[in-house]
Amino acid sequence: MQDAHYAAGLMLLCGALKCAGFALGKWRPGDRFLALQNHHGRYNMSDLIADCLTRIRNAQRAGHEQVEIVANGIVEKILKILKEEGFIQEFIPYKDGNRPMIKVDLRYHKNKPVIRGVDRVSKPSRRVYQGSSEISPALNNIGLNIYSTSRGVMTGKDAKLQNIGGEFICKVW
DSSP states (O other), rough: OHHHHHHHHHHHHHHHHOOOOHHHTTOTTTTTGGGGGGGSSSBBOSSSHHHHHHHHHHHHHHHHHHEEEEEHHHHHHHHHHHHTSSSSSEEEEEEEEEEEEEEEEEEEETTSSOOOOOOOOOBBBBBBBBGGGGGGOOOTTTTTEEEETTTTTEEEEHHHHHOOOOEEEEOOO
């Protein structure tokens, strides 16, 4: 009976994602990322940044030491900032077949996650831009704001020092 509920839930999920693999009976419980790939094996995911932040948040809540993330250039730059600011231990880019991936080693302090929360601010559906005068400290300097500027991806503090604004990507605390 439990398997029937599991299968029904997957059918709803895959139907919403238009997952042809499940509909054709090619999906197996051990398959990862199938719902995210089209028939050419490419990702249909529209927001890899939100996916990255969600995977890190969920892995830390579950107490995992590592998490695998689908990679692209901006995700790698965000992870570099998180490493420099002490929110993660390390990240290692690699290829899983033709798919670029990143393995992230998460950081804990006294068995509690260093990252207490993440918030995606600018989204594909609603972009948020701020000028240099509008940039404020994240949660009274406890957290970190990340911006995409004309000079690259950087923290809010660096953008303010360089007197440039940009797209407000996310907050991390």
